[in-house]
Amino acid sequence: MKQITTLAIAALLSLGLGTAVSPAFAKSIATCENEVANSQGADGDAIDSDAGAILASLQQKGVKALDVTDWGGCVRADVIRKDGSTAMEFFDPDTLERLSTNG
Numbered sequence: 001m002k003q004i005t006t007l008a009i010a011a012l013l014s015l016g017l018g019t020a021v022s023p024a025f026a027k028s029i030a031t032c033e034n035e036v037a038n039s040q041g042a043d044g045d046a047i048d049s050d051a052g053a054i055l056a057s058l059q060q061k062g063v064k065a066l067d068v069t070d071w072g073g074c075v076r077a078d079v080i081r082k083d084g085s086t087a088m089e090f091f092d093p094d095t096l097e098r099l100s101t102n103g
Helices: 002-021 030-038 045-049 051-060
Strands: 065-071 074-080 086-091
Touching: 045 051, 045 065, 051 065, 051 074, 065 086
Parallel strands: none
Antiparallel strands: 065 074, 074 086
């Protein structure tokens, strides 16, 4: 029984550390909603009022964004993908890091 408990704890710790250091686990759009809820007085108006600058920054990073807007505290952009299709993508408002839609 003690061996099983020790193995279970080791597995949980291993999983926790893996998510903290692995770049394969991108931040999700839920992080924007949490940041907006925890911030003092900040809202999506900043994203909408800075849309031009945010759009230019995304384009400088190589993102073929057509427009940007606030979406629950995240930057939502209509982006032209490599295959020519257009898709909605989400970015962290502070870092412009692409976000996962999987929570």
